[in-house]
């Protein structure tokens with residue numbers, strides 16, 4: 001039997017898709033989420049899709065006692081840590097909330113992992129840690145800098161993970177730096193469900209297409225790009241989910257000679273091994289840039305809907321272009337993104353048109 005994985009934030013957008021990929025890869029999963037930005041309906045639908053109940057615990061990563069109960073009840077190989085707040089604008093308005101949730105919450109999780117000797121972690125980092133990149137495509141050695149509290153919280157956690165790896169070589173810590181996750185499960189049953197008016201491009205486009213929003217504002221058409229609009233590396237969420245499976249497989253391989261074993265006397269887990277992953281940052285992107293206008297055109301083609309738009313001023317803090325070098329993911333994890341922009345648009349449209357109000361089905 002495969003290893004058991006704790007998935008924090010597993011009820012959210014990327015987490016729910018990754019739960020399916022993990023299940024399909026044979027992993028046993030336990031989802032831990034406080035539902036602050038997700039719905040129990042997502043868990044229900046994932047259970048239906050995998051035809052098996054999901055072990056779900058409603059809890060907060062800042063609650064050490066609750067986490068300890070979970071670690072006492074289960075023998076985890078490792079943790080995939082999605083739980084976090086992610087809205088850049090909100091982070092500027094409420095920095096303490098973001099640092100508390102994303103940084104303090106992660107420290108609490110790491111402390112409990114350490115206590116239970118679970119030292120394998122896959123962390124959701126972001127391309128935002130690269131700030132305004134000097135060179136494209138962006139590789140993992142590029143300088144890091146952030147201008148908003150959300151980005152700072154991701155960077156702070158990366159620094160914490162680096163220090164932790166230096167302090168004790170039994171830690172195996174992969175930071176996956178996501179570029180722009182979009183798309184939905186091909187069933188149309190789960191997808192991205194923003195609470196409010198979307199901040200991000202793809203959910204905004206799909207809500208215009210379905211008639212919930214009137215028109216898209218394109219923030220700037222004077223960037224030094226192919227058509228003047230911003231360029232991003234959009235990646236299908238199911239490809240991203242597979243990237244997490246690849247990261248776990250890598251951790252298993254690296255730690256396999258003397259695998260984690262259960263110390264039955266203490267019911268806590270002990271691990272001993274020869275090689276250490278340390279801190280390993282890896283980009284998850286396609287390596288290809290797509291402009292705002294190109295994405296609109298692709299979405300319009302697959303959905304058959306017009307996407308009315310107007311050009312407005314640049315959005316503060318935006319950069320012109322951002323796309324990944326995906327070489328390290330391929331060479332170290334054996335992973336690469338497969339799905340093109342058309343699939344990203346098609347699957348987003350299926351999810352949006354089947355669920356115009358997201359998980360809010362009442």
Ligand code: NAD
Nearest residue numbers: 009012013014033034035036037038060061083084124126
């Ligand atoms: P999401 O909001 O859909 O999922 C995050 C989940 O974490 C939610 O279900 C939320 O309820 C839960 N959560 C938040 N704080 C928690 C806490 N204190 N305790 C327990 N659960 C908590 O977001 P997502 O898009 O799925 O993103 C997942 C992770 O990936 C986040 O850490 C995010 O910062 C990171 N990320 C996302 C993107 C993106 O564009 N979606 C890009 C780069 C990085």
Ligand code: UDP
Nearest residue numbers: 199200201204217218219230231232292318
């Ligand atoms: N964008 C836009 N209108 C919107 C939302 C986004 O023109 O309503 C542009 C934005 O300026 C950027 C691109 O779309 O060039 C991607 O923005 P998103 O917020 O999705 O991702 P991020 O900027 O965080 O990479």
